[in-house]
Amino acid sequence: MYKSLVLDADKCTSCLQCEMACSMHHEGMFNPARSRIKVFEFEHGARSIPYTCTQCEEAWCLHACPTSAIVINHTTGAKEVIADKCVGCKVCTIACPYGTINYQAASGKVVKCDLCGGDPQCAEACPTGAIVYQ
Amino acid sequence: MAWQKQVLRVDLTNGTSHKEPLNMEWAEQYLGERGLATKYLWEMMDARTDPMSPDNVLIFATGPLTGTMASTSGRYAVVTKGPLTGAIACSNSGGKFGAELKYAGYDMLILEGRAPEPSYLYINDDDVQILPAGDLWGATVWHTEETLKKMHQDPQIKVASIGIAGERGVRYACVVNDLHRAAGRSGVGAVMGSKNLKAVAARGTKGVRVADPKGFMQVVKETHKLLAENSGVREMTELGTNAMIDAMQDFGGLPTRNFQEVQFEGTEKINPAAMMEKRPNGHRNLLTNKACFGCTIACGRIAHIDEDHFTIVNRKEYWHASGGLEYETAFAFGPVVGVDDIDALTFAGFLMNEHGMDPISFGVTLAAAMELYEMGVITKQDTDGIELKFGNPEALTVMAEKTGKYEGFGQLLGLGSKRLCEKYGHPELFMGVKGQEFAGYDSRALQGMGLGYATSNRGACHLKHDTFAEDMEDQTGKGKALPCKESQDATAALDSTGICLFTAGAWGSDNLARQVDAACGGGWTTERFLEMGERVWTLERLYNLKAGFTAKDDNLPERLLKTPAPSGTAKGKVNELDKMLPEYYTVRGWNQEGEPTEQTLHRLGL
Amino acid sequence: MKITVKTGGLLYEYLPPDRTANRATLDIAEGATPHQVMQDLGFPADGSYLVIVNGELIAPEKRPELRLADGDQLSINPPLKGG
Numbered sequence A: 001m002y003k004s005l006v007l008d009a010d011k012c013t014s015c016l017q018c019e020m021a022c023s024m025h026h027e028g029m030f031n032p033a034r035s036r037i038k039v040f041e042f043e044h045g046a047r048s049i050p051y052t053c054t055q056c057e058e059a060w061c062l063h064a065c066p067t068s069a070i071v072i073n074h075t076t077g078a079k080e081v082i083a084d085k086c087v088g089c090k091v092c093t094i095a096c097p098y099g100t101i102n103y104q105a106a107s108g109k110v111v112k113c114d115l116c117g118g119d120p121q122c123a124e125a126c127p128t129g130a131i132v133y134q
Numbered sequence B: 001m002a003w004q005k006q007v008l009r010v011d012l013t014n015g016t017s018h019k020e021p022l023n024m025e026w027a028e029q030y031l032g033e034r035g036l037a038t039k040y041l042w043e044m045m046d047a048r049t050d051p052m053s054p055d056n057v058l059i060f061a062t063g064p065l066t067g068t069m070a071s072t073s074g075r076y077a078v079v080t081k082g083p084l085t086g087a088i089a090c091s092n093s094g095g096k097f098g099a100e101l102k103y104a105g106y107d108m109l110i111l112e113g114r115a116p117e118p119s120y121l122y123i124n125d126d127d128v129q130i131l132p133a134g135d136l137w138g139a140t141v142w143h144t145e146e147t148l149k150k151m152h153q154d155p156q157i158k159v160a161s162i163g164i165a166g167e168r169g170v171r172y173a174c175v176v177n178d179l180h181r182a183a184g185r186s187g188v189g190a191v192m193g194s195k196n197l198k199a200v201a202a203r204g205t206k207g208v209r210v211a212d213p214k215g216f217m218q219v220v221k222e223t224h225k226l227l228a229e230n231s232g233v234r235e236m237t238e239l240g241t242n243a244m245i246d247a248m249q250d251f252g253g254l255p256t257r258n259f260q261e262v263q264f265e266g267t268e269k270i271n272p273a274a275m276m277e278k279r280p281n282g283h284r285n286l287l288t289n290k291a292c293f294g295c296t297i298a299c300g301r302i303a304h305i306d307e308d309h310f311t312i313v314n315r316k317e318y319w320h321a322s323g324g325l326e327y328e329t330a331f332a333f334g335p336v337v338g339v340d341d342i343d344a345l346t347f348a349g350f351l352m353n354e355h356g357m358d359p360i361s362f363g364v365t366l367a368a369a370m371e372l373y374e375m376g377v378i379t380k381q382d383t384d385g386i387e388l389k390f391g392n393p394e395a396l397t398v399m400a401e402k403t404g405k406y407e408g409f410g411q412l413l414g415l416g417s418k419r420l421c422e423k424y425g426h427p428e429l430f431m432g433v434k435g436q437e438f439a440g441y442d443s444r445a446l447q448g449m450g451l452g453y454a455t456s457n458r459g460a461c462h463l464k465h466d467t468f469a470e471d472m473e474d475q476t477g478k479g480k481a482l483p484c485k486e487s488q489d490a491t492a493a494l495d496s497t498g499i500c501l502f503t504a505g506a507w508g509s510d511n512l513a514r515q516v517d518a519a520c521g522g523g524w525t526t527e528r529f530l531e532m533g534e535r536v537w538t539l540e541r542l543y544n545l546k547a548g549f550t551a552k553d554d555n556l557p558e559r560l561l562k563t564p565a566p567s568g569t570a571k572g573k574v575n576e577l578d579k580m581l582p583e584y585y586t587v588r589g590w591n592q593e594g595e596p597t598e599q600t601l602h603r604l605g606l
Numbered sequence C: 001m002k003i004t005v006k007t008g009g010l011l012y013e014y015l016p017p018d019r020t021a022n023r024a025t026l027d028i029a030e031g032a033t034p035h036q037v038m039q040d041l042g043f044p045a046d047g048s049y050l051v052i053v054n055g056e057l058i059a060p061e062k063r064p065e066l067r068l069a070d071g072d073q074l075s076i077n078p079p080l081k082g083g
Helices: A015-029 A060-064 A090-094 A121-125 B024-030 B033-044 B095-103 B141-151 B189-195 B213-228 B230-240 B241-251 B272-278 B327-333 B342-355 B357-372 B391-405 B415-421 B447-455 B481-494 B507-519 B526-547 B558-562 B577-588 B600-601 C034-041
Strands: A005-007 A038-042 A048-052 A071-072 A079-081 A101-104 A109-112 A131-133 B007-013 B016-021 B056-060 B076-081 B088-093 B108-110 B119-126 B126-132 B158-161 B176-179 B181-183 B195-204 B286-290 B300-302 C002-007 C025-027 C050-053 C074-077
Touching: A015 A121, A038 B158, A060 A071, A060 A090, A079 A109, A079 B507, A090 A101, A121 A131, B007 B300, B024 B033, B024 B526, B033 B056, B033 B076, B033 B088, B033 B108, B033 B481, B033 B526, B056 B095, B056 B189, B076 B095, B076 B181, B076 B189, B088 B176, B088 B189, B088 B526, B095 B158, B095 B195, B095 C050, B108 B119, B141 B158, B141 B195, B141 B342, B158 B189, B176 B189, B230 B241, B241 B272, B241 C050, B241 C074, B327 B342, B327 B357, B342 B357, B342 B391, B357 B391, B357 B415, B447 B481, B447 B577, B481 B507, B481 B526, B481 B577, B507 B526, C002 C034, C034 C050, C034 C074
Parallel strands: B007 B108, B119 B195, C002 C074
Antiparallel strands: A005 A131, A038 A048, A071 A079, A101 A109, B007 B016, B056 B076, B056 B108, B076 B088, B088 B181, B119 B126, B158 B176, B158 B195, B176 B181, B286 B300, C002 C025, C050 C074
8 A cells, every 4th residue: 555645624724835845846845836735725715724645546648648747656656747858738627537637837747646745745835644655 | 945035026016027036035034924024024015104105015925934834824815004093004814815926926915006997916826917807897896806816716825805995995905815814904905905906816726845844844843732721712712702701801801882991791691602603483592613724723603693693684795604702893893883783793894894894993983983973973864764773783783784885984983993982072082003003902901912012013012022021910001012012022923933822821932933943943042032023013113203203102192091981990090101101112123202112223233 | 728719811721620611619639839939720820910918919929938827819910911
């Protein structure tokens, strides 16, 4: 069994530390607009819900990719995008039923959660235990 | 690094905007947010300008740590000349707007002039547009935020806006962002209204870089831990800032019925325990806590009102969650007006956010009006038929709404306590300094607080210094001047970073300086950081002196100086400002007229 | 002898299990001081508190000196700031 990111909306305060940690790890800067994990707020902040790729066993993004740019990391189970192979066609973004693989205009490629190679920075940064890697 | 090194300047009169480089020479001296905006204001406008004229300058400023992983990094400050006081106004806010503005690529937004028609500003990274406000003029803050997100088809837009109160010049109107976070004090929202500017809608995708990412992440990890392990921080997370109300009640520092008393019999009906209590009908006031951007404390409360309560029973539009009671709102709608109905308090809080008003100034102004009413100076004829007695929850909520919508007696309440009391011939009933109302601490019990109120550059304020520890150990004026001065400087430095004051219980200036140092590329020692704070404080003082303030304005109302506290630990005591103030001027390096000496100015490079 | 203790904030966590919300009645030794009572309840020694006995502020240096009397009311609040 691979470990997964367990997200608990009841514990989320919408501080966005996860989004900043994610963007720092992947982009070298604090930029929630480029985070692979996203927190959504509802009802004037009464509900805050963190949301990211579930690393589906049957990964539609992977199967849809015409250039085989999405591969499985067999250590973590993460479906990872090989940037060099991605041509930015966005077919995977249509295939994904959860909307968690996204096109990034700045790079012309798609990006998604890769579990940071087994040490997810969002879970590390979460101050309330709303994101746990287990 | 950490700074975006870019300022967005908007000339509302001519409908133009342009980007210019941030003055880095000033940034090295004033850092960001409060400090740097003060420097820009000082350089850009004559301090004698009428605050409501187009010549006033309105600045939204982030700090170098805004939008970083430093905890509580969502702050931005609104700096301008305040219409409540005529002094420099500096109100900061959390939520998510500040970080978004910075992510769009700007350290600062400078608004000049007055738009020919009601407008709003749309910022999407480099795309900046001044657009007609149309039907949004006259709309609430909540409606404005929702509408702008829909109009621009982007739910990620963050909005800072004013309500009708700001449009119509209520002297303590605020700028509200993210539904219930506000640059609350001194009437910065009224300045925005006077500029015909309804809202700033920002969307940013550029991110923020720090000079030394590895070093910064290491400091961040350590400083997060300090917060997580601090017992005072835990109180704020679990109970919210309203945890203070029980302490102030025991202490006898809880201003009650316009500061006639210092303890409130209804405290246990409006304290955190009351907020968390499950009632027989299953209703519980508090729903959850909520963080501002980047904040690992999450002191914010999200609450809802019992649907059967008289305030909203027929008003379904309020049957939802929103920002709940904090200490200052609990004080301003509770003890100081004598009301103990927690649903009425919560509703008044909703109205403040929805219409964009400072709860402290509103509550303390209403308290003065209630005292005038009980004295018979004003009657039901003045108050639109409302029984304006202390303790009447209906008086609280009806007047909150009337002021928010600028209707009837609410128009007079919108003047603020000082102008209202003067109008009715009782200036002695104004409870505040330099035209701004006191927060929820009575300075007969908290001596240093009195000194802080008297000398705060934006008028009475509890957030510009920190002598809580000294005040809770000794109730004389002795030994308060130095900690007051030092904490004012430290707070001014903190307010210039982009960080929230509520970290101060766990972080000293050294921990802030370390974060600034790693983010900004070195050279920021604790000493330099604190000197920067003193420079900021002193420049604010110079602004006020130029605006016409003198040492006479560093004062407290007679009620606190002559009428002894009737109960509590300070029973029989008055505030000893006359002993503290001369000492304060001395430790500041000012003369006894309250003016910085040449030597002090020289030392600070002013 | 018996005294009543009232705590603010989360300090009720230090009161004995038979507390009622944030209040408890304690049986203490004759002549005990606020400092001793707090120590016995397990209050961290390095914390700073607002301590009031019968409505009177007790400065930190007085806490190990003041002898409590039967029926005294001791109120302890956590170090809070701002808000």
